Amino acid sequence: MSEVAATGISVLLVDDHPIVRQGYRRVLESQGDLHVVAEADNAADAYGAFKAHAPDVVVLDISMPGASGLEAIRNIRARSPRARILVFTMHNEAVLVKAAFSAGASGFVTKSSEPSAVVNAIRSVARGERAMSDDIAHVLAEDSLSPTGSVLDQLGEREIEILRQFAGGATTEQIATHLNLSVKTVQNYHYLIKTKTGARTDAQLVRLAASCGLTRI
Amino acid sequence: MSEVAATGISVLLVDDHPIVRQGYRRVLESQGDLHVVAEADNAADAYGAFKAHAPDVVVLDISMPGASGLEAIRNIRARSPRARILVFTMHNEAVLVKAAFSAGASGFVTKSSEPSAVVNAIRSVARGERAMSDDIAHVLAEDSLSPTGSVLDQLGEREIEILRQFAGGATTEQIATHLNLSVKTVQNYHYLIKTKTGARTDAQLVRLAASCGLTRI
């Protein structure tokens, strides 16, 4: 860590908005110990940039067009398990946070955070620690009744199938017919899936399903 | 206008993310002729800041919690018709663009734009010209040629705002609180939106919103 302080921390910035990247770059560079060595504007390029520059920390917005940011996390971590990834986004849904961590993220910071909190999170992640902003800790705490891992791992096969069809736009009756179940059973699954994933609304469920690749939009 | 060039252009930044504001500030200040004289993190404070600092240009993100950014535009313009407002957001829906201009915006630039395009737009707006980024011009052009308007064209401004928040994962109560409406009204809008768009389930609504660029997954 002392050598980290001496060398500084190299950062790969991944965000699809050029001016936002530029702004972050300036904020980070002004810190003295943070150096943006590369940028990427989509999930696909993120891994290439990671390979090429081996940054200490990847700062990435998971709400990007094209492939999900969660995919990018898995992609990078699968091939470089020591990668440190800090998710930096405006979303603060518990399901997303859990999905990001189980995909291999080291930290999760919202854009509502103070700049100082963001740079501190980058330093924490660079040291190998987990980091999250206060608001994220709060939503996780509220949510804190499912200690189990990946969002989809806690779902059974039937639940996943029903989630897929639901997120695809099917009505409860259609799902019941497709699967030869009673409407009541499908309703119960619907409820179960929501509680298991921590989604509070159907919209969050759809977003979750989409971010896990369960459905395409 | 020559005195504008001599004095520089004063800017009020309105965005709800502190670090994003800080980033923009640095990018703009680095131009030499642009000076950020004030910031606001919500629509309600925007007018107060405008009054206090009389900036040449207001740069404002319309996707903020609380009152709609469109409200803020109308608010400022109603009391200071000479105000120059540049909308700066990640959304690129034709309906939103048209709503912003008819609310009194002088320009509309997306965050996908190059930083140079953004600063040039600020300068154009400061000169009293209309400004928009290339992608916005493109969607407006497409929109004016399309015989069958977008699904979103049949929705009112409030409906679009509520659809955006809903698709983003907000609960009915959260939306009601954000927009200072009764829960009942939000429920009615929810229903209206469904019937107008023909969506049968909330999931279909989310997919529709996503495919129109109203929200991102």
Place this chain on the structure above:
DNA sequence: CGCAGCTCGGGCAAATTTCCCAAGCCGGAT
């Protein structure tokens, strides 16, 4: 002026969601 459209909300029956519960089944642990 009148009409149309948007915004905002009340009302009320019907439907759905939210929880709690039970039973059958199956695989693994004891």
Place this chain on the structure above:
DNA sequence: ATCCGGCTTGGGAAATTTGCCCGAGCTGCG
């Protein structure tokens, strides 16, 4: 073999939401 735990399937009842109708205020427009 037996028990435990998890998955699957559904019933039931209270709480909430939806579906649809309504009116009122406001604004812009012919």
